[in-house]
Amino acid sequence: MEFQNLIYESSGAIAVVTINRPKVLNALNKAVLQELDQAFAAIAEMREIAVVIVTGAGEKSFVAGADIAEMSAYGIAEARAFSRLGQQVFNRIEELPQPVIAAVNGYALGGGCELAMACDFRIAAQNARFGQPEVSLGVIAGFGGTQRLPRLVGRGMAAQLLYSGDMIGSDEALRIGLVNKVVAAEALMDEAKAIAGRIAAAGPLSVIASKAALREGSNMDLKRALAYERELFAAGFATADQKEGMAAFLQKRKANFQGR
Ligand code: CAA
Numbered sequence: 068m069e070f071q072n073l074i075y076e077s078s079g080a081i082a083v084v085t086i087n088r089p090k091v092l093n094a095l096n097k098a099v100l101q102e103l104d105q106a107f108a109a110i111a112e113m114r115e116i117a118v119v120i121v122t123g124a125g126e127k128s129f130v131a132g133a134d135i136a137e138m139s140a141y142g143i144a145e146a147r148a149f150s151r152l153g154q155q156v157f158n159r160i161e162e163l164p165q166p167v168i169a170a171v172n173g174y175a176l177g178g179g180c181e182l183a184m185a186c187d188f189r190i191a192a193q194n195a196r197f198g199q200p201e202v203s204l205g206v207i208a209g210f211g212g213t214q215r216l217p218r219l220v221g222r223g224m225a226a227q228l229l230y231s232g233d234m235i236g237s238d239e240a241l242r243i244g245l246v247n248k249v250v251a252a253e254a255l256m257d258e259a260k261a262i263a264g265r266i267a268a269a270g271p272l273s274v275i276a277s278k279a280a281l282r283e284g285s286n287m288d289l290k291r292a293l294a295y296e297r298e299l300f301a302a303g304f305a306t307a308d309q310k311e312g313m314a315a316f317l318q319k320r321k322a323n324f325q326g327r
Contacts, residue, residue, distance in 0.1 A: 068105075068106060068109060070087075070102045070105075070106065071098065071102065072086065072087055072088055072098055072099045072102050073085065073086060073087055073099070073102045073103065073106055074087050074124070075106055077116060079267065080115060080116060080117035080118065080267040080271075081116070081117070081118050081119075081120065081260060081263045081264065081267055082110060082113075082116045082118070082119045082120070083119075083120045083121075083122065083256075084103070084106055084107075084110075084119060084120070084121050084122075085121075085122050085123065085124050086099060086103075086121070086122075086123045086124065086129075086130055087124040088124070089123075089124045089125035089127075089128070091131070091134065091136075092123075092125075092127060092128035092130070092131035092173075092174055093123040093124060093125070093128050093129065093130045093131065093179070094130065094131055094132055094133065094134040094135070094136075094178075095130060095132070095133050095134060095153070095178045095179070095182070095210075096133075096134035096137045097137065097149065097152065099134075100152050100153055100156050101152070103156050103160075104152075104155065104156045104159060107119075107156070107159045107160055107163055108159065110163065110165065111159075111163055111164060111165075114326065116165060117165055117263075117266060117267040117271050117274065118165055118166050118167075118168065118263040118266045118267050119163065119165055119166070119167045119168070120167075120168045120169075120170050120256070120259045120260065120263055121160075121167060121168070121169050121170070121182065121183075121186055122169070122170040122171075122172055122255075122256065122259075123172055123173065123179075125172075125173070126172065126173065126252065127173045127174065128172070128173040128174040128179070129169070129170075129171045129172050129173055129174060129175040129179050129182075129183065129195065130174070130175060130176075130178060130179030130182055130183075131174045131176050131177070131179055132176045132177030132178045132179055132200070132201075133149070133153065133177055133178040133209070133210065135204065146206075146209070149209070150209035150210065153178060153181070153209060153210035153211075154209075154210055154211055157181060157182060157185035157210055157211050158185070158211075160182075160185045160186060161185045161282060162282070164275045164278065164279075165274070165275065165278075166187045166266055166274060166278055167185075167186040167187050168186060168187065168188060168189070168190060168259050168262060168263060169182070169183040169186035169188070169189040169190070170190055170192075170255050170256060170258075170259040171183055171189055171190065171191040171192065171195040171197075171237075171246065171255075172192045172194075172195065172252065172255055173192065173194055173195060173196070174195075174196050175195060175196070175197050175198075176196070176197070176198050176199070176200055176234070177198075177199060177200055177201055177208065177210075177212070178209075178210045180197050180198060180199055180212060180216075181199075181208060181210040181211050181212045181215065182210070183197075184211065184212070184215040184216065184219060184245075185211060185215065187278065188246075188247045189240075189245065189246040189247060190246065190247060190248050190249075190250065190255065190258055190259050190262065191237040191240060191241070191246040191248070191249050191250075191255075192237065192249070192250065192251070192252040192255045193237055193249055193250070193251055193252055194237070194252055195236070195237040195240065195246070195249075196234045196235070196236060196237075197228075197234065197235050197236075197237075197240050197245060197246075198228060198232060198233060198234035198235060199212045199216065199228050199229050199232065200232040200234070201232070202229070202230065202231070202232045203232040207229075208229065212229065213225075213229060216228060216229065218285070219244060219245060220243045220244055220245055221243075224243050237249040269324075270308040270309075270312055270322070270324045270326075271308075271324060271326040272303070272306055272308050272326055272327070273303065273308065273312075276299045276302070276303065279299065280292075280295060280296045280299050283295055284296060306327060307325055307327050308322075308324045308325060308326065308327065311323060311324060311325070312324065
């Protein structure tokens with residue numbers, strides 16, 4: 068796939084999507100959001116891709132937010148449409164069947180923090196910085212930040228970050244559960260790919276069902292969520308991968324999953 072503002076690469080079952088506007092620290096304008104939408108719509112159909120890694124071009128920034136130059140002239144209607152577009156793209160990432168890992172290589176501010184939060188989990192370089200600085204621009208987070216941040220780090224910490232616009236470093240992000248792991252900047256992609264490789268080696272249908280249960284269940288009450296989990300668990304027993312996975316365990320060999 069060819070894009071103006073993204074780089075799409077794949078190796079085996081792992082795809083890497085790099086946001087590529089390093090001169091503006093990979094800020095998200097409409098064109099980038101539309102390309103992200105196209106890229107993730109296409110990846111959703113790629114059975115051969117098991118995991119996606121999202122990162123930013125250059126050493127300084129993952130994504131430094133929505134493009135302030137583009138937004139500065141917006142009126143209410145354009146702002147609403149821009150928010151809708153960003154929310155739609157990030158929902159698409161969240162709803163992608165395959166897991167998505169954010170490899171956060173520097174600033175993840177505003178829309179960048181929101182993009183990282185729409186991913187399944189986040190691995191950060193030591194130099195990563197997170198924040199929702201929209202209040203310092205006279206607006207609020209508009210790509211899901213007011214909703215995904217409290218769900219990830221709790222309401223109190225989200226309130227502090229959303230109201231103050233404070234930036235936090237990678238160690239604080241780790242402490243509050245915003246990221247799963249912090250590594251040296253030069254080790255970031257290797258670490259993300261190593262985790263992606265372990266996910267890609269698991270039963271692909273099981274990974275997809277685990278993501279669906281986690282995502283859909285978090286929007287249900289516990290009783291309905293457990294019923295949903297039960298149905299997905301039971302459906303797994305109609306797959307060849309279940310037969311292979313359990314036979315391989317009993318025969319003390321490595322499973323060879325076919326994704327069916
Ligand atoms: N939009 C547009 N351009 C941006 C940008 C953004 N979000 N962030 C950085 N840039 C541009 C800068 O304007 C600058 O361009 P020029 O070289 O043409 O001047 C270039 O990227 C490099 O940036 P700096 O010179 O500012 O780099 P720095 O190292 O001094 O500072 C920074 C880095 C702290 C990240 C600073 O760039 C910054 O504060 N950026 C804005 C962060 C922000 O407020 N993000 C939230 C945006 S609003 C949003 O995202 C709304 C939403 O939820 C939908």
